[in-house]
Amino acid sequence: MKWLVIIAIALALGGVFVWLADFEPGFVLVQYGQWTLETSLIVFSVAWLILLLVVYFTLRSLAVIKSTPNRLSQWQENQRHKRATKALTNGLITLEEGRWAEAERLLLRHAGNSETPLLHYLAAARAAQKQQAPERRDSYLKLAHETTPSADIAVGVVQAELQLSAGQKEQALATLQHLRQVAPKHPYVLQLLQQLYQETDQWQEVQSVLPDLRKRHVLDAGSANALSAEATVGQLQNALIRQEWQRMEQIWLQSPAKIRQSEQVLKTYVNGLLLQGEQQQAMQLIEEYLRKNWSDALIYQYGKILQGGLLKRLATAEKWLKQHEENPWLLLTLGRLAQANKLWAKAEAYLRASIEHGPRGETYQALAEVLMAQDKRDAAANIYKQGLDVMLQNNSNKLI
Numbered sequence: 532m533k534w535l536v537i538i539a540i541a542l543a544l545g546g547v548f549v550w551l552a553d554f555e556p557g558f559v560l561v562q563y564g565q566w567t568l569e570t571s572l573i574v575f576s577v578a579w580l581i582l583l584l585v586v587y588f589t590l591r592s593l594a595v596i597k598s599t600p601n602r603l604s605q606w607q608e609n610q611r612h613k614r615a616t617k618a619l620t621n622g623l624i625t626l627e628e629g630r631w632a633e634a635e636r637l638l639l640r641h642a643g644n645s646e647t648p649l650l651h652y653l654a655a656a657r658a659a660q661k662q663q664a665p666e667r668r669d670s671y672l673k674l675a676h677e678t679t680p681s682a683d684i685a686v687g688v689v690q691a692e693l694q695l696s697a698g699q700k701e702q703a704l705a706t707l708q709h710l711r712q713v714a715p716k717h718p719y720v721l722q723l724l725q726q727l728y729q730e731t732d733q734w735q736e737v738q739s740v741l742p743d744l745r746k747r748h749v750l751d752a753g754s755a756n757a758l759s760a761e762a763t764v765g766q767l768q769n770a771l772i773r774q775e776w777q778r779m780e781q782i783w784l785q786s787p788a789k790i791r792q793s794e795q796v797l798k799t800y801v802n803g804l805l806l807q808g809e810q811q812q813a814m815q816l817i818e819e820y821l822r823k824n825w826s827d828a829l830i831y832q833y834g835k836i837l838q839g840g841l842l843k844r845l846a847t848a849e850k851w852l853k854q855h856e857e858n859p860w861l862l863l864t865l866g867r868l869a870q871a872n873k874l875w876a877k878a879e880a881y882l883r884a885s886i887e888h889g890p891r892g893e894t895y896q897a898l899a900e901v902l903m904a905q906d907k908r909d910a911a912a913n914i915y916k917q918g919l920d921v922m923l924q925n926n927s928n929k930l931i
Contacts, residue, residue, distance in 0.1 A: 615645035619654075626654055631661040642674075649679040653689050660693045668693060684714050691723055700731060718747045725749075725758070734765030760793040767799040771806070779803050794826045801832050810836045814844070821851060827860040834864025837871045844868055859889030866897055875905050892922035 622638035635658035642651035652675035659667040669690075676686045687710045694703035704727055710720045721743050728736040741759055744750045750758065763786050770779035783791065783800050790796055797820055804813040817833045820826065833848070845868040848861065855861050862885035869878035882898040885891075895918025902911035 615641035615651075619645060619647070619651055622651070622658075623654055626658055629661075631658045634658045635662070635667075649675050649682050649685070652678065653686070656689065656693060660697060665697060665699075684710060684717060684720075687713075688719060688723075691720075695723070695727065700727060703727060704731075716743070716747060718749045721747060722749050729761075732765060732769070734762040734769065737762040737765070756789070759787075760790050760796055763790050763793075764795050764799050767796065767803065771799065771803045774806070776803065776807055792820065792824075794820075794824070794828065798826070798828045798832065801829070805832070805835070811839055814839060818847065825855065827858070830858075830864050831860045834860075834867040837867065841868060841871050845872060845874075857888045859885045859891070859894070862888065863891075863894050863897070866894070866901070870897065870901050870904075873904075875901055879905075890921050892918045892925070894918075895921060 618637050618641040622634050625637055626634035628634075635655050638651045638655040638658065642648050642655070645651055652671045656668045656671040656675070659665075659671060672686055672690050672693075675689075676683065679686075687706055691703050691706040691710065694700075694706060703723075707720060707724045707727065710717065711724060714720060721740055725737060725740050725744060728734070728740070737758065741755060741762070744758075745752075745755050763782065766782045767779055770776075770782060779800070786796065791800075797816060801813045801816060804810070804816075814833070814836055817829050820829055821833075830848075830851070833844075845865065848865050848868060851861060852865065862881050866878045866882035866885060869875075869881055878901045879898065882894055882901060885894050886898065895914050899911040899914040899918065902908075902914060
């Protein structure tokens with residue numbers, strides 16, 4: 532369409548020149564020294580126009596010839612980039628299909644010519660990891676960092692992920708701690724650190740990252756509270772195993788009131804108190820918790836404390852029976868408290884009710900002791916036998 536317009540304009544101008552030549556050809560005289568040129572105005576104009584066109588096209592051709600090497604170089608570079616992009620696409624597809632060695636080969640083939648070599652090397656590192664080749668993996672990660680220094684965080688995150696999946700927890704921890712120094716607010720780095728600290732039972736470190744996890748909205752309020760409780764339990768258990776009673780007390784006092792009211796936290800702390808012989812404090816904490824909440828584990832611990840106002844404690848526990856009359860753990864505790872008070876008939880009734888709602892070996896044992904205290908030796912022997920059968924059956928089920 533463009534050329535049609537040009538041809539039409541040229542024909543129109545030609546027609547005008549022909550008309551002018553016929554109507555008034557004009558006269559042009561050019562003299563230079565002894566050299567003289569005489570012609571009509573129309574012929575001179577046409578010749579001058581042709582000369583201009585020749586000059587223009589000559590200069591244009593020279594410019595094109597001069598720029599040809601650059602154009603060729605640019606074309607070749609574009610072709611290399613296209614091949615690199617295609618190799619990246621094919622490499623990623625092959626990687627997802629699980630053909631690790633082929634994916635690695637495709638990703639590396641044109642990585643040097645790619646506009647995004649970072650993606651080639653990161654994907655190649657994943658392919659090497661799948662082939663259990665950590666040295667090649669680390670080499671590709673190093674190349675990724677060298678080709679794109681500004682992507683230090685991205686490379687580090689991928690490195691940490693691959694180290695974690697390979698079970699290299701110490702290396703992953705070092706990588707993540709470095710990343711946290713570089714980018715202390717990075718949400719995913721914080722999340723990976725938290726998960727690694729949990730896996731390695733570094734509960735104090737879990738507590739240290741929790742404020743940032745909350746602030747960066749990596750965890751919602753419920754998940755953050757649950758993690759805080761889990762971390763507190765972990766710290767208490769570590770202190771309990773080492774019998775570091777002062778450390779355990781410090782952890783308990785530093786924990787928020789809401790965390791201290793967590794069943795698992797309180798149960799662990801009560802275990803520590805009982806091991807220290809602090810039965811009175813353990814009793815008070817359990818009673819305070821059970822006034823508002825319920826816990827089978829804590830009512831069981833309550834029944835293991837057989838000192839301090841036993842009659843009063845039996846009466847307190849019997850109040851809980853109104854809402855939990857079929858709870859085997861509460862019935863076991865009531866049986867033990869009644870046994871400690873030498874209320875044999877009541878103890879027997881509670882223990883038999885506990886067995887009815889949840890037979891356990893230790894309940895049979897407690898019932899047999901109560902029967903022996905009443906000089907019911909044959910009945911006690913039968914209960915011992917039943918308890919032994921229950922324990923053997925439970926052990927068999929665990930093995931299966």
